[in-house]
Amino acid sequence: MSDPGPVLSSGARYRDELVARGLLLATGVDGLYGFSNDLVRLIAAVETYVSAAGAGKYEVLRFPPVVPRVVLERSGYVRSFPDLVGAVRTFTGGDEAHHALLRTLDAGGDWTAGLGGSDVALCAAACQPLYPTITPDLPVGGRRFDVCGYVFRHEPSSDVARMLSFRQYEYVYAGDELGALAHRDHWTEVAAEMLSDLGLDVAATLASDPFFGRAGRALTATQREGALKYEVVAATAPDAPTTAITSANCHLDHFCRELGIRTAAGETAHSSCVGFGLERIAFALLFAHGPNLAGWPDRARARLAV
Secondary structure, eight states: OOOOOOOOOHHHHHHHHHHHTEEEEESSSSSSSEEEHHHHHHHHHHHHHHHHHOOOOSSEEEESSSEEEEHHTTHHHHHHTTTOEEEEEEEOOOOHHHHHHHHHHTTTGGGGGGOOOEEEOOOOOOOOTTTOOOOOOOTTOEEEEEEEEEOOOOOOOSTTTSSSSEEEEEEEEEEHHHHHHHHHHHHHHHHHHHHEEEEEEEOOEEOOOOOOHHHHHHHHHHHHHHHHHHEEOOOOOSSSSSEEEEEEEEEHHHHHHTOOOBBBBSBBOEEEEEEEEHHHHHHHHHHHOOGGGGSSOHHHHHTTTT
C-alpha cells in the first residue's frame, strides 16, 4: 500500500492552496512567506485605507524592525511573553571561534551556539519603540501618534493569518486616563465600521493578551475584568476560528509610569493604542471575496482602489 502522505490541517491545506495559486511563496518555515504581486498590491491598498482614517490627526513616526533590547525589558514584554520574544545574536569572536563555528556548521550542528547576545531585539509591537521617545511632559490634550512597521512573534503556525513576521499599523494616544479610554473606544468602533465597509463579517469582542505562565494567568484575568482590550475579529481561513484583525488596547499607566511620562496636570500619563494587522486584513478579504481581485464586490474595490 502506498504512503498517503502527511495529514494536513485545514489551515495547512488552505495555506498550500494560496501557495499553489501563486499568492504566497513558501520558504520552508511555517509562518514565513513571500508575497506575490497581487498580494503586495492588496496589502499596500489596505495600508493606504487605514492610513487615510487618521490622516492629519496624528504625528507620523516610523521605526526599524529591530529595537534596543532594553525596550523589551523595560516594557515588561520579556516577563509577560518570553515565548514570543526574538533576540538578535551576532558573532563577536576571533579566528579560533570562527573555525569552531565552521566545524559545527560543516558537521550539521547548531552553529548559532557560537553567536553571542547583542544590544538589539526584534520589535514585537509597532508602538514599542515609540514610548521611550515621548517627552516626559505632555501638552494639554496629550499626544497622538501614527506608527507602522514589521513586528516579530515566535508562534510558528500553518495558519496564514498567524505569521512570524507581519506588519502592524497603529494609532497611539498618550495623555490622561479618560483620553486613553476614549481613544480605545473610538477606534474599536471605527475599526469595525471600516472593515465592515469592505464587506467583511466582523465582530468586536472583549479579549486578552496571551500572557505566559502562572503570573500571566492573573494578568489575563485582570485585563479581562478591566475590559482593557477589544478585538475586531473576522474569518481568515475555512474551518478555523475567527482571527483578530484589529485590536484596541488600554495600557493604563503601565508604559508611562516606567518612563516617567506625565500629563499637563503633572499626573502619570495613561496610554492606549489600536493596531491594524495589515496582512491579516488582506487574508480576511481574500477569504471573504476570493483570490481574484477583479471579481470582488464593487464597494470593496472602490474603497481600496484595487
